[in-house]
Amino acid sequence: MSNNIKKFDANELYASKFDLFEGKLNGESKSFFHQYRKDALNLLKATPFPTLKHEEWKYTSVKPILKKDFIPASLAEKLEVTSEEVDSLKYKDYESNLVVLVNGIFDKDLSKIDELPSGILIDSLKNVIVNKPELVERFKDKFQKAVTAFDALNTTFASDGLVVFIPKGKVMEKTLHILSISGSENETVLSNPRNIFIAEENTEGKIVHQYVGKGSNYYLTNVVNDFYLGQNAILDYYKIQDEKDESYHIDKTDAYQNKNSVFSHFSFSFGGEIARTDLSTILDDEFITTNYYGLYLAKDKQHVDHHTFVDHAKPNCESNELYKGILDGESRGVFSGKIMVRQDAQKTNAYQSNKSILLSDNAVVDTKPQLEIFADDVKCSHGATIGRLDETAYFYIRSRGVPADLAKSMLIRAFANDVVEGVKIEHLKEQLNHMIFEHLNQIEIED
Amino acid sequence: MIKINNLQARVEEKEILKGLNLEINPGEVHAIMGPNGSGKSTLANVLAGNEGYEVTGGEAFFEGKDLLDMAPEDRAREGLFLAFQYPIEIPGITNATFLKTAINEIRKYHGKEEMSPKDFMALIREKAQLIGLNDTMISRFVNVGFSGGEKKRNEIFQMLMLNPKFALLDETDSGLDIDALKIVAEGVNKFRNKDNAVLVVTHYQRLLNYIVPDFVHVLSNGRIIKSGTKELAYELEEKGYDWIKDENLQPESV
Numbered sequence: 207m208s209n210n211i212k213k214f215d216a217n218e219l220y221a222s223k224f225d226l227f228e229g230k231l232n233g234e235s236k237s238f239f240h241q242y243r244k245d246a247l248n249l250l251k252a253t254p255f256p257t258l259k260h261e262e263w264k265y266t267s268v269k270p271i272l273k274k275d276f277i278p279a280s281l282a283e284k285l286e287v288t289s290e291e292v293d294s295l296k297y298k299d300y301e302s303n304l305v306v307l308v309n310g311i312f313d314k315d316l317s318k319i320d321e322l323p324s325g326i327l328i329d330s331l332k333n334v335i336v337n338k339p340e341l342v343e344r345f346k347d348k349f350q351k352a353v354t355a356f357d358a359l360n361t362t363f364a365s366d367g368l369v370v371f372i373p374k375g376k377v378m379e380k381t382l383h384i385l386s387i388s389g390s391e392n393e394t395v396l397s398n399p400r401n402i403f404i405a406e407e408n409t410e411g412k413i414v415h416q417y418v419g420k421g422s423n424y425y426l427t428n429v430v431n432d433f434y435l436g437q438n439a440i441l442d443y444y445k446i447q448d449e450k451d452e453s454y455h456i457d458k459t460d461a462y463q464n465k466n467s468v469f470s471h472f473s474f475s476f477g478g479e480i481a482r483t484d485l486s487t488i489l490d491d492e493f494i495t496t497n498y499y500g501l502y503l504a505k506d507k508q509h510v511d512h513h514t515f516v517d518h519a520k521p522n523c524e525s526n527e528l529y530k531g532i533l534d535g536e537s538r539g540v541f542s543g544k545i546m547v548r549q550d551a552q553k554t555n556a557y558q559s560n561k562s563i564l565l566s567d568n569a570v571v572d573t574k575p576q577l578e579i580f581a582d583d584v585k586c587s588h589g590a591t592i593g594r595l596d597e598t599a600y601f602y603i604r605s606r607g608v609p610a611d612l613a614k615s616m617l618i619r620a621f622a623n624d625v626v627e628g629v630k631i632e633h634l635k636e637q638l639n640h641m642i643f644e645h646l647n648q649i650e651i652e653d
Numbered sequence: 654m655i656k657i658n659n660l661q662a663r664v665e666e667k668e669i670l671k672g673l674n675l676e677i678n679p680g681e682v683h684a685i686m687g688p689n690g691s692g693k694s695t696l697a698n699v700l701a702g703n704e705g706y707e708v709t710g711g712e713a714f715f716e717g718k719d720l721l722d723m724a725p726e727d728r729a730r731e732g733l734f735l736a737f738q739y740p741i742e743i744p745g746i747t748n749a750t751f752l753k754t755a756i757n758e759i760r761k762y763h764g765k766e767e768m769s770p771k772d773f774m775a776l777i778r779e780k781a782q783l784i785g786l787n788d789t790m791i792s793r794f795v796n797v798g799f800s801g802g803e804k805k806r807n808e809i810f811q812m813l814m815l816n817p818k819f820a821l822l823d824e825t826d827s828g829l830d831i832d833a834l835k836i837v838a839e840g841v842n843k844f845r846n847k848d849n850a851v852l853v854v855t856h857y858q859r860l861l862n863y864i865v866p867d868f869v870h871v872l873s874n875g876r877i878i879k880s881g882t883k884e885l886a887y888e889l890e891e892k893g894y895d896w897i898k899d900e901n902l903q904p905e906s907v
Contacts, residue, residue, distance in 0.1 A: 601703050602741040606755040606811065607729035607762070616746050616754075623745030623794075653750050 216272040220359055221251050227278055227363055238343055239335045239364075246352050246361035255355040265540040265572040266482055266511045271454050276396035276426045279309035280365040285395070285421060287387055292316050295385060295418055300633035302383040302414070303328065309388050310399030310429070311366040320380065325373035328382065331400055334369045341371055345404055349432040350460040357458055360398055360430040367399035370413070371406075374436070378411035381631060386429075389421035389450060397427045403443070407436035407464070413443045414634060419450025419477070426454045433461035433469065437491075440468045442630060448641070449478035457483045465491035472629065473529075474638060475502035475510050476645045486515035489523045489551075500529035501625040501638075503645050504537030504569070511540035516558075518551040521581075525555070530625050531562040532618060533569035534646060542574040545588065549580040558588040563595060563621055565646070595621075615648045654679050654716060654819055654850050655700075661710035661875075662699045669695040671875030672711065677819070680847040684861055685854050686886060687872035688894045693854045694738060696872070697823040701735035702728050715819065729755075730762035732818030736808035736825050743795035748807070749777070751795050752814050759815065780813040784840040802833040809840040820844065822853045826860035838863030858890035871897050 224247050228235055255272055256263035285308050292306055305328060306316035312330030319328055327334075327341070334342055352358040372378050388397035405411055417427060427449060435441055449455045455478040461469050475481050487496045502510045516525045531539035541560040562571045575588040595617045603613035622642055629635045643650040655677040662670040669692045677683050687693050699706045700713060702725035713720040715731060723731065743751065757767045768776075781788040784806055796804050805825055812820050822841070826834055841864050845851060853864055861869070861883065869885040870877045871894075879885065879897055889897065 596741075597705065599741045599743065601701075601705070601725060602737060603743070603751075604725040605701050605703075605729055605735050605737075606751070606815065607726050607759040608755055609726050609758060610724070612754065612758070613726075616743060616751075619745040620743045626745070651746070651750060651754065653747070 216255050217250060217253070217355060219275060220362070221247060223278060223281065224362060226281060227365070230280055231365070234332065234336055237335045238339055243362055243364065246358045249352050250355060250358035250362050253355045253358060262513060262542070265538075265542070266480065266509060268480065271426060271480065274394055274426075276394050278363040278365070278396045278398060279311055280363070282309065282390060282393050282395045285309055285387070285390055287313070287316060287420065289316055291420070292385060295387070296383060296416065297414075297633060297637045300381065300631060302381040305368055305382065305384045307368060307384065307386045307399055309390075309395050309425075310386070310397040310427075312368060323376050323378070326376055326378055327369065327371040329369050331367040331369050331402065332365065342369065342402060345434050348434050348462040349402070350430070350458070356428055356456050357430060360400060360428050360458070363396065363398045364400035364430070365398070368401045370403045370411075372404065372409040372411050374406040375408045377409065381412045381414055384413065384415040386415065386417045386427070387420050388417070388425045388427050388453070389419045390423050390425060391421045392423070394423050395425045397425055397429075399429050401429065401431045403431065403433045403441070405433075405435050405439040405441045408438045409436065410440045411442070412631065413441070414446065414631070415444065416446045416448065417455065417477070418448050419453055424450065424452040424454070424479075426456070428456045429458070431457065431459040433459070435461065435463045435467040435469055437464045438466045439464070442470045442472075444472045444474070444629065444631070444634060445483070446474045446476070446638075447478065447481055447483075448476045449481065451477065452479050454478060455481040459483065459485045461487040461496070463487060463489055463491070463494045463496065466493045468495040468497070470497040470499070472625070473500040473502070473512060474641075475500070475512075476641060478508065480509045480511075482511040482513070484513045486517065487525075488517045488519060489525070490519050492520050492522045494520075494523040496523070496525040497628075498525070498527040498529070499625050499628050501622055502529070502531045502539055503642060504531070504539055505534040505646060506537060507535070508537045509540070510537070512542070514543040516545045516556065518545070518547045518554045518556060520550055521552040521554065523551065523554055525557070527558040528625060529560045530622060531560075531571065532565065532621065532646065533562060533571060534565040536566075536568045538570040538572070540572045541590070542576070543588070544576040544578070545586065547577075547579040547581050547584050547586060551581045552583045554581060554584040554586065556584070556586040560590040562592045564592065565595070611649045612651065615643055615651050618642065618646065618648060619651060655852075656714045657711070658713075659711035660696075660699065660708070660713055662695055662706050662708050664695065664706055668709070669875055670699065673872075673875065673877055675870065675877065677850045677852060679850055681868065682845060682851045682853065682864065682866045683868045683870065684866040684886065685852065685870050685872050685877075686856070686858070686889055689856065691872045692875045693856075693872055694823055697735055697821045697854050700821060701725060701733060726758070727762075729815070729817070730759045734812050734815055734817035734820045736805075736812055736820065736822045738824040738827065740796050740804040740808050742797045744797050746795050747792050748795055749791045752777070752811065755815060776814060780810060783813060783843055784810050785836050786810055801828040802830065805829055805837060806833065809837050813840060813844060818849050820849070820851045822851065824854060824856065826855055826857060834860060835863060858886045861886045873897065
C-alpha cells in the first residue's frame with residue numbers, strides 16, 4: 207500500500223517549473239544575473255529543504271509550507287491592486303517615497319518617487335540587470351550566496367525586486383517606504399523578491415519595508431535582502447511584517463558593513479502563520495556599529511522565528527541586539543542569536559538580549575542566545591528572560607481606577623516600549639503602537 | 654466612611670492581619686504606626702485590593718459598601734486611593750496619558766463626560782504647582798528615571814489629581830529627605846478637608862510633625878493594640894515600640 211503514496215518533493219516540484227520561468231524572461235536570460243539563477247537551480251535540486259533535524263531549524267517546522275504548491279509570481283496571474291488600496295494600506299502622515307512591489311514585482315504605476323538627489327537610484331532589479339548591470343555586478347562578491355533551499359528557491363525564481371543605490375556622499379532625505387503586497391484571488395503564489403540596498407561611503411538613508419497581503423488565498427513570501435554599507439554609511443531599516451493569516455514569510459537578510467558604518471535593523475513581526483527572519487551581519491572593519499531590534503507579537507497558532515548572526519571580525523566594533531516577544535494563544539516564539547567574536551576582534555562590545563512575555567498558558571517560547579568569543583579583551587553579554595505581565599504593576603495601574611483590560615494594554619505598551627522608542631520616525635512609532643493593540647485584540651490607549 | 658471589623662489577611666501562607674478593627678469618619682486623619690512586620694502595609698494593600706493578599710476573615714466597608722467585594726479599579730472609582738510605598742515605573746506611558754485615562758475612567762463610572770483637554774491641563778498646572786513639580790514632568794513616562802523622592806511626590810500629585818474621598822499613604826515618608834517630606838506633607842494638608850479622610854501608615858513619628866493626625870493607632874502582630882491622639886505618637890518616638898509591646902503583655906481587660 208505505502209508504495210503507492212508518492213512522496214511530495216518540493217525540490218523537484220519547483221525545479222520542474224524553471225523551464226517555463228526561463229522562457230518568460232525574454233532577452234534578460236542572457237544577463238550575468240541569469241547565471242546566478244542557474245547555479246541556484248542546481249543548488250535547489252541538490253539541497254533538501256530544512257527539517258527539524260537541522261540545528262538552525264530545530265524549533266521551526268516548514269512542513270506546512272512544503273506540502274503546498276506555490277506558483278512563482280512571474281508565472282502566476284497578476285494581482286490587481288488599485289492606487290486607492292495602496293493609499294489605505296500604507297501608513298499615513300509621513301513624508302516618504304513609495305515603492306510598491308506586487309508579489310515581489312516592482313509596480314511602477316503604483317510607486318510614487320519624487321525627484322531624488324542626483325545619483326540616488328530606486329529601481330526594479332529587472333531594469334537594473336538589463337540597463338545598469340555594472341551597478342550590481344560591482345558589489346556581487348559582497349552579496350550572499352544561496353545556502354539553504356529557500357535561498358536557492360529565491361534566486362532561482364528571482365525575476366524582480368528592488369535596487370536602492372545611494373552613491374558616495376549622498377543623503378536620502380526622504381524615508382523610502384516599500385510596500386510589498388502579496389497574494390492572489392485564484393492561485394497560491396510565491397512572492398519571491400530579491401532586494402539589494404547599496405549605501406556607499408558617507409551616505410545616509412531610512413527605509414521602511416511593510417509586508418501585507420491581499421486576495422482570498424494564502425501565499426508564500428520568500429524574500430532575500432542584501433545590504434552593503436560603505437565607510438561612514440548610516441542606514442536604518444524598519445521591517446514591518448504584517449502578512450495575511452495562514453500565509454508564510456521567509457526572509458533572509460545579510461548585511462556587509464565597512465569601517466565606521468552604522469546599520470540598524472528593526473523587525474516588527476505581526477502577521478503570517480509561520481514567519482522566519484534570518485539576519486546576519488559581517489563587521490569586517492573597525493568602528494562599526496550594528497543594531498538589531500525586534501518586536502514580535504503572536505497569537506492563535508502563529509509561529510514567529512528570528513535567527514540572528516553577528517560576526518565581529520575586526521576590533522573596536524559594537525553590536526546591540528534586543529528582541530522582545532509577546533505571545534498569546536497557542537503561539538510559539540523562537541529566538542536564536544549568535545554572536546561571534548573572532549580572534550582579531552579585540553575591544554568588541556557586544557550585547558544581546560531576548561525577552562518574552564506570555565499572555566496565555568499555552569504559548570511557547572524557545573530562546574537560544576549564543577556567544578562565541580575568541581578574543582580576550584572584549585565586553586560581551588547575552589541573556590534571555592521569559593515571564594508574565596508584572597502583577598504589581600498591574601495592581602498599581604488598576605488602583606488608579608483604570609479597568610483591567612486597559613491596564614493590560616498599558617503593561618504591553620511598557621514591555622514593547624524600549625524597542626518602539628528606538629524607532630526614529632515619529633509617525634511610524636504611533637502606527638506601531640496602534641498595530642500592537644490591534645493585533646493582540648487589546649483595547650487601545652488614547653494618548 | 655471606613656469601617657473595618659475583625660479583618661484577617663495573609664500573604665502566601667503567613668497570617669499577617671489577625672483581627673483588625675478600625676473606624677474612620679469624614680474629616681479625620683488617622684495614623685497607623687508599628688514596627689516592621691506588624692502588618693501596616695498589608696492593611697493598606699488589602700484595603701486597595703491587591704490580589705497578592707488574601708483576606709481570610711472579617712469585613713471592610715467604604716461608605717456602607719462592601720469594599721472587599723470590589724475590584725481594585727472599582728475601589729478607586731468609589732474614591733479610595735493608595736499612595737504606594739514603592740511606586741511602579743511604566744515606560745511608554747506618560748504621566749499625562751496615565752492620569753487622563755484614570756480621571757476619565759473614574760468620571761465614566763460616575764456617568765460623567767470626559768474632562769476636556771483644556772480643563773485637564775489647567776488641573777495639572779494647579780496641582781503640580783501645589784506639590785512643587787515642574788509641569789514638564791507630565792510628558793515623561795510614569796516614574797521612569799524619577800528619584801525616590803520624585804516618585805513619592807508623584808504619588809501625592811496623583812492623589813491631588815484624582816481627588817479621592819479616602820487616601821491611604823503607605824510609608825510615603827520612607828526615603829524622603831526633610832525638604833521633600835515637608836513638600837509631601839504640605840500636599841496632603843492642602844488635600845484634607847471636612848469631607849475626606851486620610852490614613853497615614855508609617856514607621857516613624859517624624860511625618861506626623863507635618864501631617865498632624867486626629868488619631869494614632871499602634872499596630873503590632875496584626876492587631877491594633879493601642880489607640881490615642883497625636884500624643885501617642887510622641888510617646889512612641891520617645892519610648893520605642895517595645896514599651897507598647899511590654900505594656901500589652903499585661904492583661905488589659907481585667
